[in-house]
Amino acid sequence: xSSQGVQGYNPRTGEAFGEPxxxxxxxxxxxxxxxxxxxxPAWAAAxxxxxxxxxxxxxxxxxxxxxxxxxxxxTALGVPRLTTELKRTTNQLRLFAExxxxxxYREATIDSPDPDIxxxxxxxxxxxxPLGVVAVFSxxxxxxxxxxxxxxxxxxxxxGCPVVVKxxxxxxxxxxxxxxxxxxxxxxxxxxxxxxxQAGRTLVxxxxxxxxxxxGSTGGGRALFxxxxxxxxxxxFYGELGSVNPVVVLPSAAASRSAELATGFAQSLTxxxxxxxxxxxxxxxxxxxxxxxxxxxxxxxxxxxxxxRMRDSYESGVDSLATHSAVRLVATGSGDGGGxxxxxxxxxxxxxxxxxxxxxxxxxCFGPSGIVVTYTxxxxxxxxxxxxxxxxxxxxxxxxxxxxxxxxxxxEIRRFAGRLVFNAWPTGVAVSWAMxxxxxxxxxxxPLHTSVxxxxxxxxxxxxxxxxxxxxxxxxxxxDANPLDIPRRHDGTLITP
Amino acid sequence: xSSQGVQGYNPRTGEAFGEPxxxxxxxxxxxxxxxxxxxxPAWAAAxxxxxxxxxxxxxxxxxxxxxxxxxxxxTALGVPRLTTELKRTTNQLRLFAExxxxxxYREATIDSPDPDIxxxxxxxxxxxxPLGVVAVFSxxxxxxxxxxxxxxxxxxxxxGCPVVVKxxxxxxxxxxxxxxxxxxxxxxxxxxxxxxxQAGRTLVxxxxxxxxxxxGSTGGGRALFxxxxxxxxxxxFYGELGSVNPVVVLPSAAASRSAELATGFAQSLTxxxxxxxxxxxxxxxxxxxxxxxxxxxxxxxxxxxxxxRMRDSYESGVDSLATHSAVRLVATGSGDGGGxxxxxxxxxxxxxxxxxxxxxxxxxCFGPSGIVVTYTxxxxxxxxxxxxxxxxxxxxxxxxxxxxxxxxxxxEIRRFAGRLVFNAWPTGVAVSWAMxxxxxxxxxxxPLHTSVxxxxxxxxxxxxxxxxxxxxxxxxxxxDANPLDIPRRHDGTLITP
Numbered sequence: 001x002s003s004q005g006v007q008g009y010n011p012r013t014g015e016a017f018g019e020p021x022x023x024x025x026x027x028x029x030x031x032x033x034x035x036x037x038x039x040x041p042a043w044a045a046a047x048x049x050x051x052x053x054x055x056x057x058x059x060x061x062x063x064x065x066x067x068x069x070x071x072x073x074x075t076a077l078g079v080p081r082l083t084t085e086l087k088r089t090t091n092q093l094r095l096f097a098e099x100x101x102x103x104x105y106r107e108a109t110i111d112s113p114d115p116d117i118x119x120x121x122x123x124x125x126x127x128x129x130p131l132g133v134v135a136v137f138s139x140x141x142x143x144x145x146x147x148x149x150x151x152x153x154x155x156x157x158x159x160g161c162p163v164v165v166k167x168x169x170x171x172x173x174x175x176x177x178x179x180x181x182x183x184x185x186x187x188x189x190x191x192x193x194x195x196x197x198q199a200g201r202t203l204v205x206x207x208x209x210x211x212x213x214x215x216g217s218t219g220g221g222r223a224l225f226x227x228x229x230x231x232x233x234x235x236x237f238y239g240e241l242g243s244v245n246p247v248v249v250l251p252s253a254a255a256s257r258s259a260e261l262a263t264g265f266a267q268s269l270t271x272x273x274x275x276x277x278x279x280x281x282x283x284x285x286x287x288x289x290x291x292x293x294x295x296x297x298x299x300x301x302x303x304x305x306x307x308x309r310m311r312d313s314y315e316s317g318v319d320s321l322a323t324h325s326a327v328r329l330v331a332t333g334s335g336d337g338g339g340x341x342x343x344x345x346x347x348x349x350x351x352x353x354x355x356x357x358x359x360x361x362x363x364x365c366f367g368p369s370g371i372v373v374t375y376t377x378x379x380x381x382x383x384x385x386x387x388x389x390x391x392x393x394x395x396x397x398x399x400x401x402x403x404x405x406x407x408x409x410x411x412e413i414r415r416f417a418g419r420l421v422f423n424a425w426p427t428g429v430a431v432s433w434a435m436x437x438x439x440x441x442x443x444x445x446x447p448l449h450t451s452v453x454x455x456x457x458x459x460x461x462x463x464x465x466x467x468x469x470x471x472x473x474x475x476x477x478x479x480d481a482n483p484l485d486i487p488r489r490h491d492g493t494l495i496t497p
Numbered sequence: 498x499s500s501q502g503v504q505g506y507n508p509r510t511g512e513a514f515g516e517p518x519x520x521x522x523x524x525x526x527x528x529x530x531x532x533x534x535x536x537x538p539a540w541a542a543a544x545x546x547x548x549x550x551x552x553x554x555x556x557x558x559x560x561x562x563x564x565x566x567x568x569x570x571x572t573a574l575g576v577p578r579l580t581t582e583l584k585r586t587t588n589q590l591r592l593f594a595e596x597x598x599x600x601x602y603r604e605a606t607i608d609s610p611d612p613d614i615x616x617x618x619x620x621x622x623x624x625x626x627p628l629g630v631v632a633v634f635s636x637x638x639x640x641x642x643x644x645x646x647x648x649x650x651x652x653x654x655x656x657g658c659p660v661v662v663k664x665x666x667x668x669x670x671x672x673x674x675x676x677x678x679x680x681x682x683x684x685x686x687x688x689x690x691x692x693x694x695q696a697g698r699t700l701v702x703x704x705x706x707x708x709x710x711x712x713g714s715t716g717g718g719r720a721l722f723x724x725x726x727x728x729x730x731x732x733x734f735y736g737e738l739g740s741v742n743p744v745v746v747l748p749s750a751a752a753s754r755s756a757e758l759a760t761g762f763a764q765s766l767t768x769x770x771x772x773x774x775x776x777x778x779x780x781x782x783x784x785x786x787x788x789x790x791x792x793x794x795x796x797x798x799x800x801x802x803x804x805x806r807m808r809d810s811y812e813s814g815v816d817s818l819a820t821h822s823a824v825r826l827v828a829t830g831s832g833d834g835g836g837x838x839x840x841x842x843x844x845x846x847x848x849x850x851x852x853x854x855x856x857x858x859x860x861x862c863f864g865p866s867g868i869v870v871t872y873t874x875x876x877x878x879x880x881x882x883x884x885x886x887x888x889x890x891x892x893x894x895x896x897x898x899x900x901x902x903x904x905x906x907x908x909e910i911r912r913f914a915g916r917l918v919f920n921a922w923p924t925g926v927a928v929s930w931a932m933x934x935x936x937x938x939x940x941x942x943x944p945l946h947t948s949v950x951x952x953x954x955x956x957x958x959x960x961x962x963x964x965x966x967x968x969x970x971x972x973x974x975x976x977d978a979n980p981l982d983i984p985r986r987h988d989g990t991l992i993t994p
Contacts (some may be wrong), residue, residue: 041908087615107952111931118584122921124931126952129911131944229726233886236945251775341610389730407970411538414626414961423967424619433989434608434621436962441730447628447959448733453990455604455623455960462944463909463952465933469919473904487991492951494601494928494984496991 006172011076011304012339015074021172024194029203030163030190035132036162037208039189044130044160050097053158056185057090057097058147064249065182065326071174075273076304076339081143089144089208096158099454101484103460105159108477110490113468121267122206125478128461129305130160131236132210133497135203139215139415140170141275141307147171148178148193151452152213152238157190158306159460163191164209166200168216170306193388204228204237204249211460214239215277218442225445238459239445240438243366243392245278246417246427248381248409249285252399253423258292261397263287265370268295268425270333270344273303274312274368278393278419278426287374290348290421291329297346298331302368304339310341310366317365324360326353333368351375351384358387379403390440390447392417392427394461416440418450440462503692508573509582509605509718509802509836518669520693526661526700526834529689533630533659534705536686541657543628543684549595550655553682554594554712555666557646558813565606568640568671573801574769578602580643586641587981589648589928593655596951600983602656605974606655609986620660623973625958627657628733633723634698637710637803638772643674644668645690648949649735649927654687656957661689661706663697665713667803682785701725701734708957711736712774715861717938723941735956736942739861740889742775742923743914745878745906746782746967749896749918755789757896758782762867763793765922767830770800771865772807775890775916775923778861781878784871786843787827790884794843795828799865801836807863807984808837814862815842821857823850841865848872848881882909887944890916890923913937915947 005020138147167175333344394417418439435453502517635644664672718736830841891914915936932950
């Protein structure tokens, strides 16, 4: 980012791409947020939000070619991956259209009056309503799915909140093109975008901003979280931060399918040049698996990382690991040589040495770098799992004869991980009703919430209870006749249409 | 509180009551929290939590006589009110037993695999699970319902979290007696209690404490909120803080039922010596209502406040109001003279003068003090309502011929209040499924959550998603056969038993 604006680059060459996008001044941020605040009441009350989200999905699909080629130049993530990611992004908008049409997200709850209980109960009707203007900090590594029109934006718009996006500096041109499409579909003011680090800080502190969604590093997330909590009026801050995503391979699985596991691990580790928040950076496995793992990672290709800073940070991370007295470098894959390219790496450490330096060895090294922690005694494995901090995912590979041990591992990992994977790999996050993409600190700043899946909408909604209001003044969701035909809870019993 | 411990007092006389309860040292706090952390896995997995909560309710009811007489001596709230409050507290425990038996609180959600969508979807099963040890800061003004065995404790225990209570210094003997009953029913370690301000600070910062519930002042709550958010691992902090609970009387209602409204207001304002978080401290009304209001408040009795400090703070609050150039004291009720007794007060200010100094005139003055803001133009009323900050409640009194205006007022108040009351008074909070007791800052630190009602349990639960696990390793709530027969969402559709 220069003083004139946010400059995009081509990671494959390291050269500038396009003109800088101007940084947004503080007074411009104020104008964008104020417009969003003015648009809030009408958007919150709009009955066609599902249709608007569907139109937005269609409009993005219609511009797929331009969006994908821009993003490919600016991120080097490749056309096939970006094609899938854009489809996932538009399907995500369509899922939220379904979520709001289904209507459960409002949690409509009606209690009849009861003068005889203690304390006496009047007519009470509870519903969730949108919070107000939401700030969304988009991610470097998903230029579509976690960016301008990504999950935070889709869920916030669906809830009835206007959105102001802070574009990520790694893909200003992709952000601008996406924003153009979004603005062409949404009502005036409901969507805005700002550019530059200072604009982001101003956004989080703006009195009219009522919640923040963030995807990024632990350091950057913590700084903005502290700003949000330090405001005169603190606001909810939903940050998805770093995660090492431990994988445990149990002994029988390691013995019976070593080649398949090694290939699967190397693929998951190096997918998207390791730039996934669910990248499996830590693998607990028997020593016997190390040769196969080294062969697979050694045969894997790297590629250009998203930014020069990420490339530098990856190189210094793997260098620092390599100099750790207890860590051995066991494989180096190939880079493709150009621009900000890096090569995959695999390191090994014994579980005893790992246990002696858990904090250092569980620092996320963003990119295609993994550590295999070799164990022999499952009891020691369970002991060490107890030391791990919050992660987005944790994975177990187990054969049918070791389900009892798998259950014991499960008891440990469910304490610290948001998604528990069995005999599969953590990369790839389905967008659905049952998905949870979150976890305890430092995986996120808000363990109760998810940034992917239907329940992500709940981040932007707060309850309100109507006591003894005339039916005609109630929101339709709470009126006696249930005109929207949504699921409701009535005197404690859930009633589906 | 003395250096040896927390001394209880009799507010009616100002004299010490009982021996000081020893303050809890930092190492004792650590021991209590560690015991709770050890008890967590078994309590989280316990299948008899509903039965335990019911037994606890019965045990408290069985000790009602001692508990109520201790609390009456220590709080001066009176036996009738305390009898109702204890009953409400035990009914609250019974409600949470129902909530966990009904099972929706787990939000069990199952998505079938679908390899054809983008991205492909594996078998995903989402459920809410308890966070870990919960710290509960009990309130001064509800020695039962918001204290040791109150709503925070009941909901956290129901969720599967152990609880460590920080007793309020206004009623150490009541706290100790209640804790004795709770400890006699709950499994070892699941419940603990600490005493003293320093113990509270240590508790919030203890690494094994995973969430905090708090009821109290904005100043005290903000200080603890800042501690909780400033931890290396920030944790959810659910604080219920100050609230002025505005009431709006529309013109026709004021004209047609002035006497009834004045009596109702005075009762609501002076109930429990005004020491309710839902106390209506601000009343918007036509000038014509002021004489009746003054007569009613002037005829109302005060009483002893809970602590000497609250009495002092009330006196300095009303003194400061009386010296405000735009404010007129229109009524003073009677005190009962003894101990920490105070008299109700009613002040008047025009809506123009109110609009010129909203911040000062909406400071909560805890106790039986109210301000009537007189208006003539409903448009100006709507304008001023736009300036108000978060409150637990907001109330409208309207006659049938002014429902349209009531709807316009509703549009303003639902932005800032958690419960919207029509033609009734805000004091008295029913404990039920549809209750919401919360609101935007400064009413609470967490606008998405409630400290009263069935959904209060959600504060202590975080989601986890199981991907592709064998049925036998899943929690029963997620197994194919649904052995607990609870409501679940299956491929997006809510299915009730």
